[in-house]
Amino acid sequence: MSRVFNFSAGPAALPEPVLDRIRNDIPDWQGSGMSVMEVSHRSKPFIAVAEKAEADLRKLLGISSDYSVLFLQGGATLQFAMTALNLAGPGDTADYVQTGSWSKKALKEAALHCKVNVAASSEDSGHCHIPPEDEWRRTKDAAYLHYTPNETIGGVEFHFVPNAGDTPLVADMSSTILSRPVDVSKFGLIYAGAQKNIGPAGITVVIVRNDLLERARPGLPTLLTYKAFAESGSMTNTPPTFAWYAAGLVFDYLLEQxxxxxxxxxxxxxxxxxxxxxxxxxxxxxxxxxxxxxxxxxxxxxxxxxxxxxxxxxxxxxxxxxxxxxxxxxxxxxxxxxxxxxxxxxxxxxxxxxxxxxxx
Structure with a gap:
């Protein structure tokens, strides 16, 4: 059967060399007599896979040791809540730029956990442009500034990185990460669902500046705190091992390109x-x-x-x-x-x- 040209927004196409590698690994991964899906996440072979995936992602994006790289579950949608819960207190205000469906959903979820200021919105034009940055209505001492660099549904993209000053800049990069170089040092937090440019659905990459790990509000469940995953190597609970392995293959492939x-x-x-x-x-x-x-x-x-x-x-x-x-x-x-x-x-x-x- 010949393959089609797949223009899906997600789960999206994967590189064919990666698919070939997965197919070959499925019945017998690294001579173990098992699939990678059957190997313990605590085993030395899988820990090596996890560590290499992180190292390769750091190399691709130039991520310094000032940041933790997390491989989480729950999709980017869970990050709508985790961002607010980990970076803002209930009485704090977070600034949001609304440029489409996903940024609107992100601010709606955040509003359940902290105060939200819509710093700018393109809703009146049907989300077909980016509001000029000099017109944004920012909050003094905002907990963070959130934006969505690329709106998957509307096809609207920022071709600049907002100047957040001393405010941590948060970005939902689900549909743009790994499509070009990014200066990670300009961000406090980047999150991205895997199913666009990273790999199969089921894993979410979070890149968070280490000093922000201390901001989580007291009483959060362990699985909702970035710090817990940073301290456990993203293995606070059983991770999505197959998706993590596949993402690592994609990172390796991109380096080869x-x-x-x-x-x-x-x-x-x-x-x-x-x-x-x-x-x-x-x-x-x-x-x-x-x-x-x-x-x-x-x-x-x-x-x-x-x-x-x-x-x-x-x-x-x-x-x-x-x-x-x-x-x-x-x-x-x-x-x-x-x-x-x-x-x-x-x-x-x-x-x-x-x-x-x-x-x-």
Missing amino acids: GGLESVAAVNERKAKKLYAAIDASGFYTNPVAVDARSWMNVPFILADSGLDGEFLAQADAAGLTNLKGHRSVGGMRASIYNAVSEAAVDALIQFMQDFEKSQS
Whole structure:
């Protein structure tokens, strides 16, 4: 069976060399006579896997010893609460920038645990742009400033890192992490669900500055405190071992590709050619302000929404899958994460052009 070009927003495509490695490891991992899914997380072989995964991620992102790297469960959605519980007291105020569905959900969850100030919002424009930073209404002595660098659903992306000053900057990087280099030193906390650029669903990466580990409010359950996981090597309880192992393979693969500088060059090229094809068309449009367009998630709308079903059916038949836009916004969306090849993007562009011609 030939593989399709998978444009899913998540769980998303994985690099084929990683899938080949997993397939070969499944029946007999490292000559153990067992799958990696059957090996104790406390065993020396798996601890070596965990330590290498962390070391490789640190190398990819240039993470210093001032930060702890955690591999957690619960998805990025759990981090909406954990961020507030670990960095703010009940009476503290946290600033949030709302630029789409995920940042809105993050601030709504945080509001259950601390005071929330919406420093800026693009909701009045349908979340199609980034509010100018000089217009943000920040709180003096805020516990932290939270933003979502890339909105998976709306395809809106920050192409700058906000200047948080002395306030810890928190970022939900679920759909942009590992797509390009990041200066981690500008952040107090970064969290990211795995199922975009890291690996299979089931594990969440948290990068937290060590001094912030002491902020957790008293009385938190152990499994909701970053400090507990930092002290246990992310093994406070049984971790998602298979997802951790697979993420480690992805990190190793990205290093083999030349690191994030090389990855970024390909990702930028993929995005530019897809947007160029959309802009050159009279049939497709992208609703996002040009200076806020995402490299990773490209929404587009057909001139006649009545053709959406036919477009998707023909795309599926052509081996171009998971192009339907999120139910909250409609239209189409091509998620072109690291593992989506340039050939896949070229095939999508050719299909879009052929479909447009067929309707003229």
